[in-house]
Amino acid sequence: MLYREAGQFKTSYAADQAVFPLREDRIGLAATLFAAFVLVPVFADDFFLSSIMIPFLIFACAAIGLNILTGYAGQLSLGTGAFMGVGAYAAYKLTSIFPETNIVLLVLVSGFFSAAIGIVFGLPSLRIKGLYLAVTTLAAQFFLEWCFIRIPWLYNYNSSGAIEVPQREAFGIIASGPAASALTRYFIVLAITLAVTVLMKNVIRGHIGRSWMMIRDMDIAAELIGIRPLYAKLSAFAVSSYICGLAGAMMVFFWLGAAEPSAFSISLSFQILFMAILGGLGSLMGSYFGAAFIWILPVVIRFAFPALGIDIGAETVQHLTFMIIGALIIFFLIAEPHGLARLWAIGKEKLRVWPFPYG
Amino acid sequence: MMLRKLAFGAACVALSGLAAGAVTQANAQDSIYVQLPTYRTGPYAGSGIPIANGMADYLTMLNERDGGIGGVKITFDECETGYDTQKGVECYEAAKANNTVVFNPWSTGITLQVIPKAAVDKIPILSMAYGLSAAAEGDVFPWVFNPPDTYWDGLSAIIKDIGEREGGLDNLKGKKIGYLFLDAGYGREPIPLLEQLAEKYGFAVTQYPVAGKEMQNQSSQWLNVRRDNPDYMIMWGWGAMNPTAVKEATKIRYPMDKFYGVWWAGGDDDARAGGAQAKGYRTLNFHGTGADYPALQDIKKLVVDAGKSQVEADKFGDNLYNRGVYNSILMAEAIRTAQEMTGKTAITAEDMRVGLENLNIDEARIKEIGLEGFMKPVKVTCENHSGHHQVYVQEWDGEKWVAASDWFAPMTDVVEPLLKQAAEDYVKSNAPWPERQAECATRS
Structure with missing residues (x-):
């Protein structure tokens, strides 16, 4: 009733090709942005910002990165965690060398290092596909993790072997390090993640994104109609790794504040992969859904039990969280194998004809 | 079809759960809150469980036997970290929101994460015989304590x-x-x-x-x-x-x-x-190991036998259990010292830092808490937050x-x-590292 397109006429090609053709969608987007830029900063406390919103946005960004590669270009990757690590270590080294430079700029630049490494490890994708490719990206994961542990230059020869984020400024405001306020870090992460989303939405609608999807759907056919797999696959690896590297640098600089090599282990890769799969492969919206499901829901469950007055041990809550999240993952994937984004799309379809469904 | 409807329902419930969001917990004014990050799950649980039990049981015993410390009850809850640094940081944020007086990371990785935050948030970190060795340099790390040894x-x-x-x-x-x-x-x-x-x-x-x-x-x-x-x-x-x-x-x-x-x-x-x-x-x-100390017997009588502990009967007095107890002794004595020095009963995290900095558990005090022979005297000073005991x-x-x-x-x-050198290196690589702002508090 409220959500329908009747009466909305498109009178130009631009209107027809808009990202959000429906007025209701635009209103919804505006409301979400209003919530993200105004409501959250005004009402949220430090815990909500630093333990829920910032990691959620960073994981959403990483999931978008993986979604480019796995969801849109069809190249299964298990090396996300390591690519995030490359971004983090690159940003750390850059800021050690150029301490005066704007940290946001350095974080954005660090993605290029990750992209370069991603291209190198993407080369095997020209020959091998599917699960075999997953194994070579797994090799990237282990090799890069080994580098983070074994090359002391990367962590400035700290005796702890961890990278510790120093205090850095961006636009005259303290942006990283312990003195940076949660709000500043939230706005930086929000701005970067949104920029990545908008940019990717448009890249995917253009010829680059289409060439990725053609490669995904059938690489031989794509080749026959003039898509060059070399460019398509390697550009997917580069863009994906760039975004993952960005997310990794943000993770260390604007969320954790320090990281041991184990922070970028295979379990991080799987975490991001689950977010992408559960949210919906080949959907940017899904990346946000997946990140919310995997990151926010456990935190809420963990704090819901004490808030409801149920007095059980912290470890029992932990076990329960594992079980609930695990059961929900299975349930959602059985109900809709294409992920939460598909559920969302079906929901919108239904709403369009509600309350008088036909057909 | 049915399944899909169910999925919608579940998604709606999840969304409303998300909206309910942040949960903060009010603490009564007349108690001292300590969050205990623990790990009873994951590959490190074998070491984590006895420590968690020991920490909780000693504090419970103080509440049962003496009504807390200085007449103020100690409230505490556990936060499961799974030895995972991401979750550890989350626990730290939760502890900060609930005004914990001290944070025990129980993991070197988590310690490294929270050391720079401690001075900003004004929460003392007690990393008992673990964490960053250089943190023993009190002038560089006024908010971090790692007694009795690095x-x-x-x-x-x-x-x-x-x-x-x-x-x-x-x-x-x-x-x-x-x-x-x-x-x-x-x-x-x-x-x-x-x-x-x-x-x-x-x-x-x-x-x-x-x-x-x-x-x-x-x-x-x-x-x-x-x-x-x-x-x-x-x-x-x-x-x-x-x-x-x-x-x-x-x-x-x-x-x-x-x-x-x-x-x-x-x-x-x-x-x-x-x-x-x-x-x-x-x-x-x-x-010491074993349960042959009066204070541990009190724990047995008032906590374990009363069914208020999670410890298995035959693991009581194990080495790591006693280590958890030792950690709580340090906290309890620091709270007591802070109370004596500030004259307040419900101390704040900043008072707790003063208490830790003036921690001095001598032989007489060890005997008084019923742990003669269990430990050697522990003394923390302004300059040396560890003490080479x-x-x-x-x-x-x-x-x-x-x-x-x-x-x-x-x-x-x-x-x-070596500690001095390492502290200098830390300051150099983490420049600009804040100068000591918390004044060196000494007992007058």
Whole structure:
């Protein structure tokens, strides 16, 4: 009733090709942005910002990165965690060398290092596909993790072997390090993640994104109609790794504040992969859904039990969280194998004809 | 179709759950809140569970027996970290939101994360005998405390004991010492000192790193140990790594009395894993084992027998359980000191820092809390937040830990300059590091 397109006429090609053709969608987007830029900063406390919103946005960004590669270009990757690590270590080294430079700029630049490494490890994708490719990206994961542990230059020869984020400024405001306020870090992460989303939405609608999807759907056919797999696959690896590297640098600089090599282990890769799969492969919206499901829901469950007055041990809550999240993952994937984004799309379809469904 | 509707329903419930969002918990004014980050799950749970039990039980006992500290109840809850740094940071944020007076990270990785935050958030960090060794430099790290000893004290104590057995440290020349360590911040921390000592005394060091995810598969490391055949082995292990190492050592018939562990490698279950052959395995310690102390008997009577503890009856008084108790003793005594110095009963985190900085548990006080012989006096000063306290070597007799040496001091003269150097390096690499803002508080 409220959500329908009747009466909305498109009178130009631009209107027809808009990202959000429906007025209701635009209103919804505006409301979400209003919530993200105004409501959250005004009402949220430090815990909500630093333990829920910032990691959620960073994981959403990483999931978008993986979604480019796995969801849109069809190249299964298990090396996300390591690519995030490359971004983090690159940003750390850059800021050690150029301490005066704007940290946001350095974080954005660090993605290029990750992209370069991603291209190198993407080369095997020209020959091998599917699960075999997953194994070579797994090799990237282990090799890069080994580098983070074994090359002391990367962590400035700290005796702890961890990278510790120093205090850095961006636009005259303290942006990283312990003195940076949660709000500043939230706005930086929000701005970067949104920029990545908008940019990717448009890249995917253009010829680059289409060439990725053609490669995904059938690489031989794509080749026959003039898509060059070399460019398509390697550009997917580069863009994906760039975004993952960005997310990794943000993770260390604007969320954790320090990281041991184990922070970028295979379990991080799987975490991001689950977010992408559960949210919906080949959907940017899904990346946000997946990140919310995997990151926010456990935190809420963990704090819901004490808030409801149920007095059980912290470890029992932990076990329960594992079980609930695990059961929900299975349930959602059985109900809709294409992920939460598909559920969302079906929901919108239904709403369009509600309350008088036909057909 | 039905399933899909259900899925919608579930999604809606989840969304509304998300909207309900942040939950904060109000604390009564007349209590002192301490959050205890613990790990009863995951690969490190074997070490984490006894510690969590010990910490909680001592505080419960104080509440039951004395009505808290200085007439104020201690409220505490656990936050499960799973030894995972991401979750640890989340626990820290939750602890901050609930106004904890002190934060015990119980993981070197989490400690490293929260050290820079401590000065900003004004929450003291108590990393008891773990974490960043350099944090002992109180002037650089006014908010971080690591009594009674640093890792470097521990390593120097092991070398000292080995030297003693060889008839003097000079006899270490030409010996080979193997170093088996968890390949994380924790295990790598002692390496600079080990290399320095090797140079000084002329022994060779071979390193055997064990990756965290392969803790339970150390056969390749021990194959190398068998090939290299070092005269002594030193282990820096934690969690599932310890019992695995002890088991592997017995399998290659490594002489167990030449196998040393730091205090964190000294769980009863760690040694028990090696069976009867593990007899002779030596680890450092800085407190007593067993339950033969009045305070521990109070815990038994008021907490364990009353069903308020999660500890299994036969694990009561285990080494790591007692270590949890020791951690709570430090907290409780610091709270008491803070109360005495500020005159307040419900102290704040900033008062707690003052309490920790003036912590002075002397023999008389140890006797008063009913722990005579359990521990040596602990004194923290403004400049030295660790203290290089005495330790002793204990030996596994197949059933339990028995003391194998007298209490002795670590090589303070070697460790001190190294700590200073490391603190300087830390400041340099973390520039701009804040100057000491918290004033050095002394008892007037």
